[in-house]
Amino acid sequence: MTTYYPIMLQLKGKYCVIIGGGKVANRKVTSLLNAGAIVTVISPVLHEKLQEKWRNHLITWLEKSFEASDVEDAFCIIAATNLPDVNAKIKESAMSHQLVNIVDDASGSNFIVPATLKRGDLTIAVSTSGTNPGLAKKLKDDLSLQFDDYYGEYVAFLQNARTEVLTNVIDEISKKQLLEALLRPEFLTLTKEGKIAEREELFQHYLKRGIAPWQ
Ligand SMILES: C[C@@]1(CC(=O)O)c2cc3[nH]c(cc4nc(cc5[nH]c(cc(n2)[C@H]1CCC(=O)O)[C@@](C)(CC(=O)O)[C@@H]5CCC(=O)O)C(CC(=O)O)=C4CCC(=O)O)c(CCC(=O)O)c3CC(=O)O
Numbered sequence: 001m002t003t004y005y006p007i008m009l010q011l012k013g014k015y016c017v018i019i020g021g022g023k024v025a026n027r028k029v030t031s032l033l034n035a036g037a038i039v040t041v042i043s044p045v046l047h048e049k050l051q052e053k054w055r056n057h058l059i060t061w062l063e064k065s066f067e068a069s070d071v072e073d074a075f076c077i078i079a080a081t082n083l084p085d086v087n088a089k090i091k092e093s094a095m096s097h098q099l100v101n102i103v104d105d106a107s108g109s110n111f112i113v114p115a116t117l118k119r120g121d122l123t124i125a126v127s128t129s130g131t132n133p134g135l136a137k138k139l140k141d142d143l144s145l146q147f148d149d150y151y152g153e154y155v156a157f158l159q160n161a162r163t164e165v166l167t168n169v170i171d172e173i174s175k176k177q178l179l180e181a182l183l184r185p186e187f188l189t190l191t192k193e194g195k196i197a198e199r200e201e202l203f204q205h206y207l208k209r210g211i212a213p214w215q
């Protein structure tokens with residue numbers, strides 16, 4: 001059993017190379033682009049959705065088969081061909097300091113990709129440590145019902161409110177109580193109901209008192 005170390009990677013401006021141009025490559029490319037990576041795809045053929053990304057100048061496409069020199073300068077490498085031998089060769093070409101994901105070989109990868117759900121700045125990631133990716137996807141889909149779209153707005157509110165508390169409240173006990181109080185269900189319920197003005201009013205009321213009234 002492998003014990004993984006979960007992290008959130010900052011990939012903005014990082015050079016990532018994906019080898020293979022199929023459905024799986026497209027999924028990995030989509031999430032890399034969302035994270036701001038600079039993406040090059042190496043493949044003689046491109047899936048329709050990757051072709052669209054290429055036409056829109058979102059990716060660089062090298063219309064060729066894999067060669068070891070393709071991954072030399074990459075921060076992150078994803079081997080997503082349908083040929084296990086080629087994927088194994090990609091793994092061998094990578095240096096030990098490079099991030100490498102081999103889509104058909106979890107134990108040969110030094111990172112694997114969880115199923116993720118994004119709601120604004122909130123990310124919920126589910127991994128089965130590679131034992132059942134389908135379950136990771138299912139759990140993510142189940143969680144998407146509980147963590148509905150309004151969560152993005154809720155998290156943005158919490159971010160601003162937390163900043164306001166940290167900036168304005170000097171007394172450490174009041175600060176701690178207010179930060180705890182922000183996570184009580186009232187603020188989530190008001191967000192869910194779209195009562196944004198009332199939510200702000202309630203927060204300002206607590207902020208002015210310097211201490212949450214229910215404490
Ligand atoms: C180890 C890992 C490596 C990696 O890719 O990083 C890996 C490996 C493999 N996946 C396989 C199959 C499937 N993978 C999916 C789906 C996803 N797979 C993803 C991640 C991972 N897959 C990593 C571990 C994640 C974890 O820790 O649990 C997700 C979560 C994230 C993403 O890809 O972005 C994404 C959901 C995206 C979403 O949220 O929608 C589905 C379902 C579907 O496609 O609908 C199936 C078919 C059902 C099934 O087989 O279970 C196979 C067999 C291939 C074959 O048959 O040859 C292998 C190879 C092996 O197991 O050795």
Ligand SMILES: NC(=O)C1=CN([C@@H]2O[C@H](COP(=O)(O)OP(=O)(O)OC[C@H]3O[C@@H](n4cnc5c(N)ncnc54)[C@H](O)[C@@H]3O)[C@@H](O)[C@H]2O)C=CC1
Pocket residue numbers: 019020021022023024025042043044045046047064065066080081082083086102103104133
């Ligand atoms: N990790 C994951 O989430 C999953 C992994 N898989 C694995 O991923 C593999 C790929 O799946 P798909 O994208 O559906 O396959 P696919 O057949 O649609 O795509 C394979 C791509 O690899 C390219 N390719 C083949 N040889 C190459 C080479 N020498 N150099 C560069 N590119 C090359 C092909 O042109 C094609 O674009 C599957 O064989 C399976 O083992 C499958 C499902 C999920």
